[in-house]
Amino acid sequence: MPRPDDISGTAALAICESLLLALNDHRILPEKEIVGVLKDAAAAHEFAPLGDQEALHAAVALLINGILAGGNSVRRP
Template identity: 60%
Template sequence: MSTASEHAGQAALSICEALLLALNDHGLLPEQEIVGVLRDAAAAHENAVGTELEMERHRAVTKIINSIISAGNSVRRS
């Protein structure tokens, strides 16, 4: 992945996390729904198929999403 792609990925992740926080803060999506969205995203990558390199990338994405769920980064937990 090029540096430009890495920066684009980080920007996209930050934007998505901010959107999830805003949806939760404004009562549009409860925490459980947000975690469900993240779990669905992780499952899509867990179930993906492809070359070994593609699978390695999918595993890395799954790991990132699961760490977001664990840390609660996209939900303000009380």
């Protein structure tokens, strides 16, 4: 059984991805702005203060950068 934190994190990612896709589909935000949001989110974790959560921040930044490089988990090019 997955841990509750894993379930919450996966659900949050899916919801955010779907919202970003909907914002783009309905022409509320252009793709350039959505990419900017994702880059800002990755940078927030890449440059987070060092501490006991360093591995978590690195993993989050890697995941977001992977989404940027390869598309989202809902629609793949």
